[in-house]
Amino acid sequence: MLSTRTALATLRPPLRASRWPPRRPVPRRTFISSALQGLSDGFLDLAIALPFPPGWPPYASTIILVTVATRLVFTVPFSAKNRQWRAENIVIPQLKSEMSSIHKRVQQDMKQEGFRGDKQAVVAEIVKRTKPIAAARRKELLAQHNASPLPTILMPIVTQIPLFVGTTMVLSRVSAAPTVLDSESFFTLTSLAHADSTATLPILLGVITLANVESARWFVNAEVLEREQKVAKWTAERREKGEQILEPRKIYQTALRMLSVGRILLAAMVPGSVQLYWVTSATFGLFQSWALDYWDMRRRNRIAP
Template sequence: MARNRPIAAHIGRLSRSKVKAYRGLFKGIKKSDAPAKPEESLTKEVTVGGEKNGGKRLVPTKKAALFYPAEDVRQPKKSRKTHHTAKLRSSISPGTVLILLAGRFRGKRVVFLKQLPSGLLLVTGPYALNGVPLRRVNQAYVIATSTKIDVSGLQLKADINDAYFAKPNTSRRSDAESEFFADGKPKEKAAYPEAKASEQKNIDNVIVEAVKKTENVAKYLKASWVVGRALSRRVNGNYCFHVVGRRALFTETIQGLSAAFLDSAIGLPYPPEWPAYTTTIILTGILSRITIFPFLYWSWKRERRLEENVLPYLRTYHAKLKSKAVTEIEGTSNNPKAKEFFNQAVKKKLSEKRKELLKQHRCSPWLTMAISSVPQLPMFVLLSSTFLYISNEPGSVFKNEAIFSLQSLSHPDPTAAIPVMTGLISLATTETSHWFTNHGKEDVPKLSVNNNNEERQITVRPTRYIKSVIRVLALGRVILTFLMPAASAVGVEKTVENWIT
């Protein structure tokens, strides 16, 4: 059928049921009638012996059942298939590194040890490297890689079989009173057996020694395997991972930054007690501030020139103009029209002088604000998008990262501690940023000017334009970080805590 074109060898685009529905042959009018079936008689006549039996008798054609169930329950069909141990794939041998595709540790790389009698595969991380203990996995849910580790020196005990992983039978409470009072209490977690823990350590020691013989294999086992959304496309309801879709420049940039972040978190030599990914997030925020520090220093120098060179001169110049205007106004007998005329003339001359000084000292307020704010916006967007991309990936490494009150970096902070901290840092930085930058104000003489509007035009500082805006945005940051994953929230906090306002 033309519409059921093949998508692979012996595989069509449509299933048999869909082909039947599309053809619609069942809707056609059937002109021929089915032949009439002969009626089956329920009894038949048989000849019986004996003079007193009548010679003939009617007997039923089908014997009645000896047992009738009380309910019409369908009996399951009994399978007569013989259960055989699954054949091990040729690509899997002892020491092969496998990628888990399902289960709690999906996306992790593990080392294959042996095949158990049930057909399941015995694997381990090892636990000392990536946290995967001895486990049984189905070979249908693993990907075999070309990487192999020499495990010839590992001697597994005979008791490590399927019964080794069986759960122990726990005795239930038989007392109804104890069950009633224990309702709602968390169940006591049984301690992990010491024998299994020691066996895990012995296996880890052998595998880790073999891993150290080859460079970068330890980092390879620690890294998680993830298929991103850009690497898959949905075709006929199924994901085809061999098809690579088109990626925009921004998406490629985010994916590259995500890969670099994960490599840095794994490769940097952090102490064991430090959470690797959280530490890398904080370190990334500090490095981002160092990157844009030249722009912040340039903006700070321009602001210093404005405060030390332009504003003191404008105050002195304004006082001279005002005293001269007062003398002229007194000569006109305080005429209101003359007073308004001289005030407008003072404002015009003051504005012209201000533009001249700003151009001479290269300290325009609006350009100063742009220099300090614009470079931070791309850095903020890139870092937030990178952390959000990693958090939304299936099998994200942030899911198992916990710090303080955060149980996972891939979920929002349930205690709202980080959002509130971000808002407080923004407000505190806004209010205290110029405690140590207003140098030279003590040398400027205080002038008593009656016109407050003119004084405000002289003493205004460029960053005060955005102080009120940042106070409002602090509330927006609290709401934003409350909704985003904790990893992005930590990155936002490190990005905004040093804003120069």
């Protein structure tokens, strides 16, 4: 009997362990999570502190105000338009003016070397030798006038993407339940914490993005159009010969058009606060592009002979 009780006692779970629930692991706060939490709290405090008129929704108004302010501070000063303008209006004309001297220098070198051949062979050799010299001179002029293409391409990406991603993450964190944004509506949003049920803001975002792509040619001058026509003619001739020619500009524009549709689908899945931020940022970018293109056109016309 004693041995039976001892065996049952060993099989019985200890009562002390059943009194306490199992410990849950405490999530460790990383630098990113701490920074997001701090920025989220700062955004909520800012929305309460700003003296908006009584009828204005404080959180939606703060999103719009912060978007415009950050774009003015972090994206407008780092616009690549100035670098692009210097490349097109200073570097390219100067390189064109130097091409005749480069051709003469190449011809003199060929004469000194005793190059012989028919007219077609001579022209092909001149073109072959001129290309690397012109490319080196172009690179030198771009560096001299601070208009190198790589920084021109990377500058908008470096200045805009971190700001865009960071603000999106902060607003997503602020919109997580429970949140005060759930009680505020704006435009077609019944709540800033939920997606637009009418899909008005996502569609508007896609339209604005597409307008930014299509309106890029509104302020193109005659010289640029003439150069594009020459490039198109040259491309057609090369393709008739069976060569494969890539057109980066058309590929880029097609990708942006596809992005317009993709942004609609993606925006439909994010909270209303993020949708409002994306639409505000896209609208600011559209007007910024128009203003810079118009200013660029005025500057071109001012220096035109």
